[in-house]
Amino acid sequence: MSSYLHLNFSVLYWLVVGPFQKQPVKLRHVFEQIIRIGVEALPMAGLTAFSIGLTLAMQASHELGKLGANIYVPNLVAVSLLRELGPLLIGVIVIGRSGSAVTAELGTMRVSEEIEALGVMDINPVRFLVVPRFLAMLIMLPVLTVFGNYLGMVGGWSICRFALDMNTAGYIMRSVESAQLADLYSGLCKSFVFAWLIITIACHAGLRVEGGAEGVGVATTQSVVHSLLAILIANAVLTSLFFFF
Amino acid sequence: MSIAPAVESTEVPKAESEPVIEVCDLYKELGGRMVTNGVTLKVYRGDTMIIMGGSGCGKSTLLRQIIGAIKPTSGSIKIFGEEITGMSETEMGRISRRFGMLFQSGALLQSMTVGENVALPIMEHSEVDEEIAELIVKMKLELVGLTGFEDLKPAEISGGMKKRVALARALALDPELLFSDEPTSGLDPVMTAVVDQLTTDLTRKLGMTAVVVTHDMTSAFRIGTKMIMLGTGLMQGKIIAEGTPQEILKNPDPMLQQFIKGEADGPIPLRLSKGDYLKRLLGTN
Numbered sequence: 001m002s003s004y005l006h007l008n009f010s011v012l013y014w015l016v017v018g019p020f021q022k023q024p025v026k027l028r029h030v031f032e033q034i035i036r037i038g039v040e041a042l043p044m045a046g047l048t049a050f051s052i053g054l055t056l057a058m059q060a061s062h063e064l065g066k067l068g069a070n071i072y073v074p075n076l077v078a079v080s081l082l083r084e085l086g087p088l089l090i091g092v093i094v095i096g097r098s099g100s101a102v103t104a105e106l107g108t109m110r111v112s113e114e115i116e117a118l119g120v121m122d123i124n125p126v127r128f129l130v131v132p133r134f135l136a137m138l139i140m141l142p143v144l145t146v147f148g149n150y151l152g153m154v155g156g157w158s159i160c161r162f163a164l165d166m167n168t169a170g171y172i173m174r175s176v177e178s179a180q181l182a183d184l185y186s187g188l189c190k191s192f193v194f195a196w197l198i199i200t201i202a203c204h205a206g207l208r209v210e211g212g213a214e215g216v217g218v219a220t221t222q223s224v225v226h227s228l229l230a231i232l233i234a235n236a237v238l239t240s241l242f243f244f245f
Numbered sequence: 246m247s248i249a250p251a252v253e254s255t256e257v258p259k260a261e262s263e264p265v266i267e268v269c270d271l272y273k274e275l276g277g278r279m280v281t282n283g284v285t286l287k288v289y290r291g292d293t294m295i296i297m298g299g300s301g302c303g304k305s306t307l308l309r310q311i312i313g314a315i316k317p318t319s320g321s322i323k324i325f326g327e328e329i330t331g332m333s334e335t336e337m338g339r340i341s342r343r344f345g346m347l348f349q350s351g352a353l354l355q356s357m358t359v360g361e362n363v364a365l366p367i368m369e370h371s372e373v374d375e376e377i378a379e380l381i382v383k384m385k386l387e388l389v390g391l392t393g394f395e396d397l398k399p400a401e402i403s404g405g406m407k408k409r410v411a412l413a414r415a416l417a418l419d420p421e422l423l424f425s426d427e428p429t430s431g432l433d434p435v436m437t438a439v440v441d442q443l444t445t446d447l448t449r450k451l452g453m454t455a456v457v458v459t460h461d462m463t464s465a466f467r468i469g470t471k472m473i474m475l476g477t478g479l480m481q482g483k484i485i486a487e488g489t490p491q492e493i494l495k496n497p498d499p500m501l502q503q504f505i506k507g508e509a510d511g512p513i514p515l516r517l518s519k520g521d522y523l524k525r526l527l528g529t530n
Binding site: 023109119120 | 334346348352356365
């Protein structure tokens with residue numbers, strides 16, 4: 001735990017103090033990671049969000065239809081995606097896809113002496129490897145979440161339009177009316193916190209790998225499990241903060 | 246294949262000059278075993294110090310303590326006259342920019358091309374333009390005979406080539422001191438000679454200092470100006486012989502002679518465990 005906090009501090013240290021010591025984080029490395037962590041996750045995140053929007057609309061109309069309130073389906077889809085399901089599901093997808101990859105990559109680098117070699121060349125591994133991934137994740141998870149929210153609403157629309165005979169303009173109107181900006185912001189705030197947790201846990205697990213290929217496997221499993229638990233707990237805490245205050 | 250020292254020992258006495266590396270009474274305990282047991286050594290400028298010894302005698306551990314990658318249990322290590330045990334990371338960084346290290350596995354960054362790997366220390370630690378860095382990379386790759394391989398990934402070249410790229414990277418910033426862990430393992434005889442020649446040129450002509458851990462006796466006698474041998478078994482982690490190549494060849498220690506001649510029969514035990522083999526095999530002791 002203390003080494004995890006230490007990693008967090010040194011990430012912040014290199015972000016803030018690094019540029020003044022002529023050791024800034026190279027933008028090129030950040031963009032490389034943005035592509036690997038974020039852009040390459042777009043199809044998967046989009047597909048997941050679309051299918052969730054679709055199922056949400058179907059399940060909602062199943063109950064709301066009994067009350068003749070199918071007109072509220074867009075509201076339910078929009079609000080639940082923006083506030084809850086968007087950030088959480090995209091977070092889970094990114095843990096499985098990018099968090100695990102980061103742990104496995106850093107772990108393999110540690111096993112093959114690459115991280116030790118960086119140290120001997122006086123290149124700090126946190127500055128060189130962790131900070132670019134950290135920035136990329138902090139930028140890309142909220143971006144993926146917004147993207148997922150939209151595709152989820154498209155999923156909801158496809159049910160409303162083709163199965164519930166609602167027109168497109170009506171769907172958009174009701175979605176926009178029901179969802180407040182505050183809903184979007186609370187969701188983005190969550191995804192920002194999730195991004196921080198996911199990437200620091202993944203890097204921490206990767207940098208501490210001991211003992212060959214087996215160690216990399218163990219660390220990757222641990223990273224995924226710990227990240228999932230961390231974002232689920234953080235989600236509950238944040239939701240209650242928004243709910244009560 | 247004869248083993249003969251390449252240079253006659255005509256070295257000027259270096260007692261008055263400050264040693265580049267000075268290790269004093271170094272001890273390191275790992276998992277209840279003394280892996281480094283009271284090692285004391287001095288390496289002077291322009292020397293090539295060879296560290297020999299059987300597998301598991303603590304050669305690599307000794308090297309990793311000297312480069313500051315692991316902390317010794319007790320003892321002192323001075324590099325360029327500065328005590329490095331207990332040094333902070335920043336201070337150690339200042340020292341480590343002055344030396345290069347060639348890892349046994351090469352330790353190239355797999356995500357970068359050969360050229361980017363060699364350019365890495367240059368781009369991180371100097372303010373040169375990319376064009377100049379590219380030029381330096383080409384020169385260093387030329388030194389190890391790998392011109393034109395800049396754009397390949399480490400996964401696309403052979404083990405011996407990786408080693409030579411790693412050597413080019415270690416030499417990228419023209420270090421005053423070069424550490425090599427098994428520089429010639431995995432190289433063919435011609436490339437071994439090329440790498441040996443390179444080390445000799447750099448040390449004899451440019452005054453670089455080298456510390457080389459090796460099993461390859463031909464190469465060791467070709468490049469070494471000083472040698473130490475670490476013991477195994479009961480002498481684990483202790484220096485059992487040291488001196489110039491001539492002194493090592495004349496040293497009567499049977500363990501040393503067995504090692505440098507590479508004979509299967511001799512005082513070096515095949516098994517590290519003691520006791521009756523049959524009893525141990527049947528699990529009755």
